[in-house]
Amino acid sequence: MERYDAPFEIKDERFQVTYLIAGDEATARATAEDICVEQSVEFPVELVPAGFIRDMILGRIESFELVEPGTHKAVISYHVDTASEELTQLLNVIFGNISIKPNIKVEKFDLPESLLKHFRGPRFGTEGLRKMLGAESRPLLATALKPMGLSAEILADYAYRFALGGMDIIKDDHGLSNQRFANFEDRVRLCSEAVAKANKITGKNCLYFPNITGPFDQIMERAHTAKRLGAGGLLISPALTGFDTMRAIADHDEIGLPIMSHPAFIGSYVNGMNGISHYALFGQMMRLSGADTCVYPNYGGRFAFSKEECKSIVAGAQVEMGSVKTILPAPGGGMTMERIPDMLETYQQDVIYLIGGGIFKQGPDLTENVRFFKNLLA
Amino acid sequence: MERYDAPFEIKDERFQVTYLIAGDEATARATAEDICVEQSVEFPVELVPAGFIRDMILGRIESFELVEPGTHKAVISYHVDTASEELTQLLNVIFGNISIKPNIKVEKFDLPESLLKHFRGPRFGTEGLRKMLGAESRPLLATALKPMGLSAEILADYAYRFALGGMDIIKDDHGLSNQRFANFEDRVRLCSEAVAKANKITGKNCLYFPNITGPFDQIMERAHTAKRLGAGGLLISPALTGFDTMRAIADHDEIGLPIMSHPAFIGSYVNGMNGISHYALFGQMMRLSGADTCVYPNYGGRFAFSKEECKSIVAGAQVEMGSVKTILPAPGGGMTMERIPDMLETYQQDVIYLIGGGIFKQGPDLTENVRFFKNLLA
Numbered sequence: 015m016e017r018y019d020a021p022f023e024i025k026d027e028r029f030q031v032t033y034l035i036a037g038d039e040a041t042a043r044a045t046a047e048d049i050c051v052e053q054s055v056e057f058p059v060e061l062v063p064a065g066f067i068r069d070m071i072l073g074r075i076e077s078f079e080l081v082e083p084g085t086h087k088a089v090i091s092y093h094v095d096t097a098s099e100e101l102t103q104l105l106n107v108i109f110g111n112i113s114i115k116p117n118i119k120v121e122k123f124d125l126p127e128s129l130l131k132h133f134r135g136p137r138f139g140t141e142g143l144r145k146m147l148g149a150e151s152r153p154l155l156a157t158a159l160k161p162m163g164l165s166a167e168i169l170a171d172y173a174y175r176f177a178l179g180g181m182d183i184i185k186d187d188h189g190l191s192n193q194r195f196a197n198f199e200d201r202v203r204l205c206s207e208a209v210a211k212a213n214k215i216t217g218k219n220c221l222y223f224p225n226i227t228g229p230f231d232q233i234m235e236r237a238h239t240a241k242r243l244g245a246g247g248l249l250i251s252p253a254l255t256g257f258d259t260m261r262a263i264a265d266h267d268e269i270g271l272p273i274m275s276h277p278a279f280i281g282s283y284v285n286g287m288n289g290i291s292h293y294a295l296f297g298q299m300m301r302l303s304g305a306d307t308c309v310y311p312n313y314g315g316r317f318a319f320s321k322e323e324c325k326s327i328v329a330g331a332q333v334e335m336g337s338v339k340t341i342l343p344a345p346g347g348g349m350t351m352e353r354i355p356d357m358l359e360t361y362q363q364d365v366i367y368l369i370g371g372g373i374f375k376q377g378p379d380l381t382e383n384v385r386f387f388k389n390l391l392a
Numbered sequence: 393m394e395r396y397d398a399p400f401e402i403k404d405e406r407f408q409v410t411y412l413i414a415g416d417e418a419t420a421r422a423t424a425e426d427i428c429v430e431q432s433v434e435f436p437v438e439l440v441p442a443g444f445i446r447d448m449i450l451g452r453i454e455s456f457e458l459v460e461p462g463t464h465k466a467v468i469s470y471h472v473d474t475a476s477e478e479l480t481q482l483l484n485v486i487f488g489n490i491s492i493k494p495n496i497k498v499e500k501f502d503l504p505e506s507l508l509k510h511f512r513g514p515r516f517g518t519e520g521l522r523k524m525l526g527a528e529s530r531p532l533l534a535t536a537l538k539p540m541g542l543s544a545e546i547l548a549d550y551a552y553r554f555a556l557g558g559m560d561i562i563k564d565d566h567g568l569s570n571q572r573f574a575n576f577e578d579r580v581r582l583c584s585e586a587v588a589k590a591n592k593i594t595g596k597n598c599l600y601f602p603n604i605t606g607p608f609d610q611i612m613e614r615a616h617t618a619k620r621l622g623a624g625g626l627l628i629s630p631a632l633t634g635f636d637t638m639r640a641i642a643d644h645d646e647i648g649l650p651i652m653s654h655p656a657f658i659g660s661y662v663n664g665m666n667g668i669s670h671y672a673l674f675g676q677m678m679r680l681s682g683a684d685t686c687v688y689p690n691y692g693g694r695f696a697f698s699k700e701e702c703k704s705i706v707a708g709a710q711v712e713m714g715s716v717k718t719i720l721p722a723p724g725g726g727m728t729m730e731r732i733p734d735m736l737e738t739y740q741q742d743v744i745y746l747i748g749g750g751i752f753k754q755g756p757d758l759t760e761n762v763r764f765f766k767n768l769l770a
Contacts, residue, residue, distance in 0.1 A: 020573055021543060052694070055539035056565055058749045067541035096540060098569040100607050102632045106567060106656050110629070114659030114695050114725075161433035162474065163445035165399060187434055189484060191476040195398055229478050230608075230640035251488070254480045256634025262608035278484050281492030286664025316430070317492050347492075371436045 018063035026070050028091040030124045031108050035086045036117035036287055042086035045118065046075050049090055052111045071096060087121065099132040101258045101303060109290060120290040122330070123298060130336040136306040137264055138272045139339025143306050146246075146272065147182050148219055153363050153391040155180075155384070156274075156344055158370040159205065160187035166196040170204035172380060176373075177212030177220040179384025183307075183366065184209060185249045186225035188276040198224070198236060199243070206244035221246025223274050226263075227254050234262075237269045247272040247306075253280035257303040264304025274344065275305035284323075292323040296343065297330015307342045307366055312357065315348030321360065328364050344368045351376065354390045367391060396441035404448050406469040408502045409486050413464045414495035414665055420464035423496065424453050427468055430489045449474060465499065477510040479636045479681060487668060498668040500708070501676060508714040512643055514684040516650045517717025521684050524624075524650065525560050526597055531741050531769040533558075533762070534652075534685075534722055536748040537583065538565035544574040548582035550758060554751075555590030555598040557762025561685075561744065562587060563627045564603035566654040576602070576614060577621070584622035599624025601652050604641075605632050612640075615647045625650040625684075631658035635681040642682025652722065653683035662701075670701040674721065675708015685720045685744055690735065693726030699738065706742050722746045729754065732768045745769060 033049060035042040050073030051059050062068045076089040097104040112118050136142075144150050157176055159169045169190075176184050184205070192198040202224045209222040226236040226248050233255060237248055248271050252260045264273050277296070283289040290299070292310075300308040308331065311317030313324045324345060331341045345361065346368030357367065369387060376383040411427060413420040428451030429437050440446045454467040475482040490496050514520075522528050535554055537547045547568075554562050562583070570576040580602045587600040604614040604626050611633060615626055626649050630638045642651050655674070661667040668677070670688075678686040686709065689695030691702045702723060709719045723739065724746030735745065747765060754761040 018542065018546075020541075022572075024573075048694075054567070055541065056567060056748070057539035058753050061749070061752055062539060063542075067539060071539070071541035095571055095573070096567070098571045098606075100569060102606055102629075103567070103569040106569075106605070106629065106632055110566065110632070110656035112659075113631075113657050114655055114663070114689050114697075116663055116696050161435035161440060161445060161449070163398075163433065163449035164396065164441075168396075188488065189432070189434060189474070189481070191478060191481040191484075193473055193476045195402075195473070227484070228476075228480055230634065230637045251480075251484065253491075254484055254488070254634065254636075256608065256632065256637055258632075259608045259634055259637070277492055278488035279491050281490075282664065282667045283660045285492070285494055285666040286660065288663040289660045311492050316426075318494050319492075370434070371439070374439055375436050 015063045017065045018067055020066040024066065024070065024095065027094045027126060027128050029094055029126055029129050030076060030089050030091045032121040032123070033088050033090060034081065034119040034121050035088055036084060039080070039086065043078060046078055046088035046090065049073060049088070049112055049118065050075060053107055054092060054096055056111065094126065094129045097129060101133065101261050105257060113288065116288050118288055120294050122291065122294050125335070127336050130338060133302050133338060134265055135302055135338030136304055136341050137270065138306045140342050141339070143272050143342060146219060146221065149182065151363060153358065154182045154342070154366040155388055155391060156183035156185060156366045156368045157181055157373050158185050158187045159190065160370065162187060162189045162193065163195055166201040166204045169196060169201060170208040173205040173222060174208035174212050175380040176384055177209045178216060179381040180216060180218060180388050181220050181384050183221050183223060183247065185223040185274055188225055188227065188249060188251055188278050190225050191228055199239060202240050202245055203243045210244060223247035223249045225249040227251045233259060237263050237266070241269050241271060245271065247274060249274050249276055251276040251278040252303060254278060257299065261304045272306040273304055274307045274309060275300045276309045277311065291326065292319065293326040293330035296327040297333070301331060301335065301338060301341045305341060307344050309344045309346055309368060311347035312345035312349060314353065317347050325360065328361065342366050346370060351390065358391065393441045395443045396445055398444040402444065402448065402473065405472045405504060405506050407472055407504055407507050408454060408467050408469045410499040410501070411466050411468060412459065412497040412499050413466055414462060417458070417464065421456060424456055424466035424468065427451060427490055427496065428453060431485050432470060432474055434489065472504065472507045475507060479511065479639050483635060491666065494666050496666055498672050500669065500672050503713070505714050508716060511680050511716060513679055513716030514682055514719050515642055515648065516684045518720050519717070521650050521720060524597060524599065527560065529741060531736065532560045532720070532744040533766055533769060534561035534563060534744045534746045535559055535751050536563050536565045537568065538748065540565060540567045540571070541573055544579040544582045547574060547579060548586040551583040551600060552586035552590050553758040554762055555587045556594060557759040558594065558596060558766050559598050559762050561599050561601060561625065563601040563652055566603055566605065566627060566629055566656050568603050569606055577617060580618050580623055581621045588622060601625035601627045603627040605629045611637060615641050615644070619647050619649060623649065625652060627652050627654055629654040629656040630681055632656060635677065639682045650684040651682055652685045652687060653678045654687045655689065669704065670697065671704040671708035674705040675711070679709060679713065679716060679719045683719060685722050687722045687724055687746060689725035690723035690727060692731060695725050703738065706739065720744050724748060729768065736769065
């Protein structure tokens, strides 16, 4: 085909993705050129028709520079229409096929208002969630109901005791689904009731976030059930359900609950030379996908994120993204009492302090343990 | 809590996951022990209650051995109930939290019939798909409609010419979604009609697989629309939609179309020391999630998979998994005429030969190009 023109007028509106590319200059430049093709037309470049497709659909290198020896940074732009006004296809353009190629990492992305307008993002965001919790500026505390295997009654008793101590958010452990030893509906009913009962005593608004991560054909029903039974929010692992599943639940006006994202099954994206940066994945993508708060493993815990990587997540959660609200990251994964002073210095009031197993370790009285941790954060 | 017993009788039925762990013996053994905890109770191990939870819910090291210097293999078993009879939770137990930890790779998994019975797997599988195509033993050929940006009319014309040449499967390029220059419904209608018209001439049953990867709240509707408009199958990128979304569509009796999975956004799982093996990801997981054929980048093309890795995908697609049917992997990604003899020697009739851009490169007559490739495979 010699030339192809679009049958209607299309303006050249574009969004930008910044990639880090490993390799010497020639290799990295060839990789950048390859990304332009792979992520748009995926077609022999010499056969790409002149006109609309070559001029606008084909990815375009906007800048290319050396970051440090062996690493280059390429800013590549794509036409907003390639993303089809959909989160699934936007993620596909950002990192679809090149997820399979080594030495490419998505550092960040910048979307113009013409694309952002299709994404509502988090319903509550930092401000909305703080308002629900009646805590406009103090550090927030969250914990998890565990271990898997306990009955719904025992988990609800834990929830009651946590809420009584002044916990802000109590989430299900991310492995609690619909197992017969604590099935979804019984667990959500009993835990919601337990937290409501404690809230009456404390006068606070502790929120219970059941885990609704589950089958495609049941997850929306679980969200509705959670809402009906009095849950205060929802926990979702988007790498298991798909990012857009979380987005759809966040967008659902009848559900209207805050959402906490969990990193289960997602770590491989940040663990190698190929992947997505902490900033873009846990900050930008979770946010664009509707999470109001985003769990990630804190530095120095059971996982391997560095302090700089963790701070970049907070930056991604707060960076200006048009009308998409900022969110509260929730560092967890092995937090203990001893870690709090250093964490407070790092994060101040920009995160939700998530302490799971550590709160059980502190001593047999769970309510006292919550008070103890709250005092450390005060 | 001193001891906890389940309130009803639970048999100790287990499934097994084999992990490769990098590190010396002491480090690797500690990692294996950590996996047992992280993937089940995620709780301080000293506080795990005796009885049911410690005896059955906690992961268990079944074997541990040196594979080669610096790499150990651990077989870890989990109770079948931890998976909650759900694909999302099964994947979570196999690789949820440890996706965030370095030096761990899922090599394979073995599920007993008590767990497999909850998963239908591919509706057609190798045998069913071959039967639909009227090709019980010969090598199969597939191609893609591209580049993005062309109108539905032009894509349909390509589809007609491909089908006329004897193509077996014509899929949308995985980036074609619902962009206004070739919106989903127009594209599917025109391409389905074009292929049907060619089939009348050839007497064959070429199948058109539109890409239905899209928003959570639209994908099922797109599957129904595709069925209604005469599509022969469906293309889904499960890393974008969630694996369970593909499973739900495969399980849907009213849709009842074969499914081809695409690897967009999934590569990071196989690209580093942390992740999932080619065998487990492209073979076992795609199959368990309902794909009848699974696209992956062939060795020696634009991507970086080795020949051994590619062969392991075929092995994973064929390994015995109870009543879950075997499937046909579809190596693609830069296949050209010159590659065919070597590929034939490697794969024989165990795959679908997927040639996208290469078929356009061959010459201006697309129908002749298909015949040319078919002859090479004959």
